[in-house]
Amino acid sequence: MEVRPITVLAGGVGAARFLQGLLSVVPAEDVAIVGNVGDDLEVAGLHVSPDLDTVLYTLTGWIDEKRGWGVRGDSDRALERARSLGAEAWFWLGDLDIGLHMARMERLARGEPLSTATATLAERLGLRAQLLPVTDDRLRTMLQTPEGELDFQTYYVRRGHRDRVTGLRFDGARSAAPAPGVLEALREARVVIVSPSNPLISIGPILAVPGVREAIAGRGGPTVAVSPIVEGAALRGPAADMLRSLGHEASPVGVARLYAGLADSLVFDSRDAELAEAVREAGLRPHVTDTIMRNPEARRRLAAATLDAAGAAR
């Protein structure tokens, strides 16, 4: 299989919106996406891959744009019925979304790996970018909190990410193998982009798969990261609080330090322009632009600026 020119490391909503911008400036056929599976969970026997699905739905126009996840206009007959029959069903699943999980699960249940099941879903939904789960093996992000260790979705959805995070663990990572094509996509792409996702819990699980970090660090070509933090806050989700509670700076500088040795450049918001020197000291070339992805045009501009940053690094 030929390696595509651009590989993007992706978490959920932020990555999906960035990718939407990217696909409006380069052909989808030029892009491979390495997606996080640390958020995966089983809901009533169904394997759900929230980050992969958010990317898939966003890039194929099915996303519920307002929520950032799930299928636009989806009904919830099955879930409401399950609840009326005593299920907790705290992880919301619409009927069309359940259909996708059933299609995926049918394949997994007969022994197909997640990567080929994902490829089929992507192809059926008309996604021409390549979507690769970082691994076909079980990998689960676990968070230490004052309430004990929580799996990601219990922390994030069930408890509304209100717990202070004091530690992270990627269960299964050490024995996980990169899915077929992942290392090649990272090593041989002309450009690797780390999308504006939470570096700890969206990009972290990807980097925890043996071989992935090395493949990126050993690249000849440029690797550009995009900061999800603007003026000390995350646009969505608990990234800023989590960076702080785990001893990092909630700023582009903190992000730069996490990606030092991996990325050569960091794209971050012009509101944080005064941090350019500190980013450079952390070892990354600073690129300042508007990073707020409020609409398709803003997403397109951020993607274009990120590609420019990669070009400048050559």
Next chain:
Amino acid sequence: MEVRPITVLAGGVGAARFLQGLLSVVPAEDVAIVGNVGDDLEVAGLHVSPDLDTVLYTLTGWIDEKRGWGVRGDSDRALERARSLGAEAWFWLGDLDIGLHMARMERLARGEPLSTATATLAERLGLRAQLLPVTDDRLRTMLQTPEGELDFQTYYVRRGHRDRVTGLRFDGARSAAPAPGVLEALREARVVIVSPSNPLISIGPILAVPGVREAIAGRGGPTVAVSPIVEGAALRGPAADMLRSLGHEASPVGVARLYAGLADSLVFDSRDAELAEAVREAGLRPHVTDTIMRNPEARRRLAAATLDAAGAAR
């Protein structure tokens, strides 16, 4: 737990309709139902118990009466979506039905046994009869055919029960334990009724669980079976052909021989009245009545006649 006065061994549609009649002549609180789980299957990770569900839906008014299974007026958004995404999804599941399977599966996934998960569903749907799966353990009806060994739903639904059945096996039966309450319900009920279900593949798996056959055979009180065969044919499903291909007579006499030593009486259709003597020779007291359950009144009359037969046996 107090044992209820009437225990009914039940397969799917025929049993459900018989039970509907029974609950119109005795209080639901007087009835325990021991249900077949040999037809159970996993659909895309969801545990489905078709026979238990048919009984549950029929007795709580949710049944799609025309098909005999599934929820009346159910939509199929999830399933159609799964199919459009490449799933085979040959076992039809409506959205509300999926909700029930999710509620069940949520419980099974956290280690709850099928019997208590079933009890919760029954209670939530307002069923006041007790519905007991014969076992909480995995039990699967396997059929030998010229196409090889098929699991029940592959034979029945996927291949439309067109294959000649040359042998039966109840996978897992030998190591299965009766679910809590099953043996007591069979031993201590005043009356045990074997409903008009396929004796080989609906009642057979129930009898294959160690202890069940002995509990029925050792009863003091009456046990009455109802023949599902009328004039050499089954009203529904492949019972007649299967009886023949497995070397039995497709008649009340064949049914009587299968239940000899278990039931004392056999209720069968007046159109087969001339077989009364042969039924008696097989060891069962013959009771002739109209057994076609074409409407609620016919179901009620058959249930009443069956209770009369039990009374006559005392």
